[in-house]
Amino acid sequence: MSRASITKAHDKIQELSWEPTYVSPIEKFSTDYTFEKAPKKDPLKQVLRSYFPMEEEKDNRVFGAMDGAIRGNMFRQVQERWMEWQKLFLSIIPFPEISAARAMPLTIGTVPNPEVHNGLAIQMIDEVRHSTIQMNLKRLYMNHYIDPAGFDITEKAFQNCYAGTIGRQFGEGFITGDAITAANIYLTIVAETAFTNVLFVAMPAEAAANGDYLLPTVFHSVQSDESRHISNGYSIILMALADERNRELLERDLRYAWWNNHAVVDAAIGTFIEYGTKDRRKDRESYAEAWRRWIYDDYYRSYLLPLEKYGLTIPHDLIEESWNRIWNKGYIHEVAQFFSTGWCLNYWRIDPMDDKDFEWFEFKYPGWYEKYGKWWERYADLSKKNGHAPIVFDGDTDYVYPHRCWTCMVPALIREDMVVDEVDGQVRTYCSETCHWTDAVAFRGEYKGRQTPSMGRLTGHREWESMYHGQDLAEVIKDLGYVRDDGNTLIPQPHLDLDPKKMWTLDNMKGYTLNSPNVLLNAMSPEERAAHVAEYKRGGPAGRKPTGAAA
Amino acid sequence: MGKTYQVRLEPVGIEFEVDEDETVLRGAFRQGLMLMHGCKEGQCAACKSFLLDGEVDLDKYSNFALNDFEKEEGWTLLCRAHAQSDLEVELINYDEEVLRSGVALQTQQMRVDTIEALTPDIYRLVLSGPELPFKPGQYVDIKIPGSDEVRSFSMANLPGGELEFMIKVYPEGKFSSLLSGGRLKEGDEV
Numbered sequence A: 001m002s003r004a005s006i007t008k009a010h011d012k013i014q015e016l017s018w019e020p021t022y023v024s025p026i027e028k029f030s031t032d033y034t035f036e037k038a039p040k041k042d043p044l045k046q047v048l049r050s051y052f053p054m055e056e057e058k059d060n061r062v063f064g065a066m067d068g069a070i071r072g073n074m075f076r077q078v079q080e081r082w083m084e085w086q087k088l089f090l091s092i093i094p095f096p097e098i099s100a101a102r103a104m105p106l107t108i109g110t111v112p113n114p115e116v117h118n119g120l121a122i123q124m125i126d127e128v129r130h131s132t133i134q135m136n137l138k139r140l141y142m143n144h145y146i147d148p149a150g151f152d153i154t155e156k157a158f159q160n161c162y163a164g165t166i167g168r169q170f171g172e173g174f175i176t177g178d179a180i181t182a183a184n185i186y187l188t189i190v191a192e193t194a195f196t197n198v199l200f201v202a203m204p205a206e207a208a209a210n211g212d213y214l215l216p217t218v219f220h221s222v223q224s225d226e227s228r229h230i231s232n233g234y235s236i237i238l239m240a241l242a243d244e245r246n247r248e249l250l251e252r253d254l255r256y257a258w259w260n261n262h263a264v265v266d267a268a269i270g271t272f273i274e275y276g277t278k279d280r281r282k283d284r285e286s287y288a289e290a291w292r293r294w295i296y297d298d299y300y301r302s303y304l305l306p307l308e309k310y311g312l313t314i315p316h317d318l319i320e321e322s323w324n325r326i327w328n329k330g331y332i333h334e335v336a337q338f339f340s341t342g343w344c345l346n347y348w349r350i351d352p353m354d355d356k357d358f359e360w361f362e363f364k365y366p367g368w369y370e371k372y373g374k375w376w377e378r379y380a381d382l383s384k385k386n387g388h389a390p391i392v393f394d395g396d397t398d399y400v401y402p403h404r405c406w407t408c409m410v411p412a413l414i415r416e417d418m419v420v421d422e423v424d425g426q427v428r429t430y431c432s433e434t435c436h437w438t439d440a441v442a443f444r445g446e447y448k449g450r451q452t453p454s455m456g457r458l459t460g461h462r463e464w465e466s467m468y469h470g471q472d473l474a475e476v477i478k479d480l481g482y483v484r485d486d487g488n489t490l491i492p493q494p495h496l497d498l499d500p501k502k503m504w505t506l507d508n509m510k511g512y513t514l515n516s517p518n519v520l521l522n523a524m525s526p527e528e529r530a531a532h533v534a535e536y537k538r539g540g541p542a543g544r545k546p547t548g549a550a551a
Numbered sequence B: 001m002g003k004t005y006q007v008r009l010e011p012v013g014i015e016f017e018v019d020e021d022e023t024v025l026r027g028a029f030r031q032g033l034m035l036m037h038g039c040k041e042g043q044c045a046a047c048k049s050f051l052l053d054g055e056v057d058l059d060k061y062s063n064f065a066l067n068d069f070e071k072e073e074g075w076t077l078l079c080r081a082h083a084q085s086d087l088e089v090e091l092i093n094y095d096e097e098v099l100r101s102g103v104a105l106q107t108q109q110m111r112v113d114t115i116e117a118l119t120p121d122i123y124r125l126v127l128s129g130p131e132l133p134f135k136p137g138q139y140v141d142i143k144i145p146g147s148d149e150v151r152s153f154s155m156a157n158l159p160g161g162e163l164e165f166m167i168k169v170y171p172e173g174k175f176s177s178l179l180s181g182g183r184l185k186e187g188d189e190v
Helices: A006-016 A048-071 A080-092 A094-110 A114-144 A151-160 A162-172 A179-209 A214-242 A244-275 A287-310 A316-327 A331-341 A355-364 A368-382 A433-442 A464-468 A473-480 A517-523 A526-537 B024-030 B068-073 B176-180
Strands: A419-423 A426-430 B004-010 B014-019 B048-053 B056-058 B075-077 B081-083 B087-090 B111-119 B122-128 B139-143 B150-154 B163-168
Touching: A006 A048, A048 A114, A048 A214, A080 A094, A080 A114, A080 A151, A080 A162, A080 A179, A080 A244, A094 A114, A094 A162, A094 A179, A114 A151, A114 A214, A151 A162, A162 A244, A162 A464, A179 A214, A179 A244, A179 A287, A214 A244, A214 A287, A244 A287, A244 A316, A244 A331, A244 A433, A287 A316, A316 A331, A331 A368, A355 A368, A419 A433, A426 A433, A426 A517, A464 A517, B004 B024, B014 B024, B024 B081, B056 B075, B068 B075, B122 B176, B150 B163, B163 B176
Parallel strands: B004 B087
Antiparallel strands: A419 A426, B004 B014, B048 B075, B048 B087, B056 B081, B111 B122, B122 B163, B139 B150
16 A cells, blocks of 8 residues: 655645636736735645544534533523523624635635645635534524524524624625735734634633533634634735735724724623623633733734734734723623613523622722613613513613714714714714724725725615614514514513513514614704714713713 | 437436437436536536446546546446437435426526616616526526626525526626626616
């Protein structure tokens, strides 16, 4: 029997080659970046023989864990508070994964080195696997969890829910516009190298603490592919840095990608980890602590800073401001509060925070109770169905419904940071100056005097509420499809009690009109608008109305 | 149009006709039979089947997909095979339900109902006409007006009447530029 040579096998793959001699390929994806062709080592050469057996073993272990979870009665023991947020998370995450798969042709088409293409092709296979494994996890939850409603409509709900659209914006960022901006800087350098760590390592740790040992199995199976993706991205950014013409574009894209990832991922994962958990042991990491470790120390200091010597302009100010938003401006708490305010427009159940939760929050974030405690106590009161309005329409709750950020689609929750500008003939609101800059300056056909025809545009109906402006709340929920099989009981609930008498129905939602803050804003006169915006920016924290006289 | 022959698929026992000018695979698709396949170019071996009886002529194919001793033994590639007699073919990979689930190929004249720019580079195209049955996920080849070339697009809607497409416009796209340039108009026939 002849000896199988890995070198010969690798050479054979090179023979198949990525450069066709029989046809001139059509340029489907464009970039404004320029690449000098420089020979690179193929990182895949050494793992070639072990890739498929390794992936097969990982898949077998996940199947085993799924069986074990069923036999071990995990689904009856896991914290419902945790599982409910998985209805949102697992409905979103397969889309970024499949978008990452679709992003690979963008880099393969625009980076000329065939050696890099093998690794990118394998990444595409990985991402399809990730998307599928997550879809199957969600299906298993649907089949075994005590309240499948919400898990059974995830594909539809993800695309029509205000929270799902934030995830969609994230996933679309991987595949639209300039191929390198999307598939390298946004996807690999920022999302995969930095934020997948909180997504797929920190968050699954919280899952385990809540009795869900299946999610960590699945997500660690995902994350062990990530290191190869990180090295794909690293090769490409080094090539981009080698050409000085790219540096301005890199600076633009790193600012956009960093801020957008922070705005979206920190909002979501922070909420799941801190508000989706029943584990209030004091030694468990808060999101801020995990962020400091994974994003600040690991990513920013060990990965990004060393790239400065190759000519990369790093957005130090934005990294510090991200930390500032999380630690001093309560970003996670504002987001969780907003998701809970809108409980009736969700497709999962959110139970109130209680004293044990308050104690943990105050310990981890001193000053938390003074800002957020009263609102959560009110949420607990209003979660009982006894004739009053859902909290978002309750006149006695001190919460000003927020404007949405046109760019990242998370609301402008840190009130003093909101930016308002007329862009493309429409008055738009942004959560921050960086998101405003992303729409008004970065995503344009020209940047700092150079032509950037490949750069995408932010498009679509980016304020969710404008889709339902002026409509009755019950009609909206029915249109969204967030109603249980009896045609009346809502899928979302502000508590975890499945007693039918305690569950809110469409009947309780009639007579409340949903208005779009952006439609109303555009209808105002310039003077009304200026006064309204000034008042808005004096508000908060926790959405409270401004106190005292205007300045 | 050349001579026609009968093809019998075993072990499912399905019979259909092929013309000697078309491949067995194409003949099957034409009649709505979903045979297992991949590249349709004789490279991937997904359509490799065993010829129990009959003679075929093969178009150019890759030795990686079908090597010489396999061919001698009786294996064939359905995407390359032209029938020279009635055939009996043993399928290796098949799902009987999927096999029968196809929609027979047809050509249809349709009218452009709507052309709408959804974003700066994505257009919505709606074609209406006699009902063209399809399964979600399938695509059609649209003939470029004034040319013999076609471009393939997947339907973005559910079956039941019109055909709706979301088409990305490329600057030199032979079909997509007709949408953005206004050269294809509502009311035109394709």
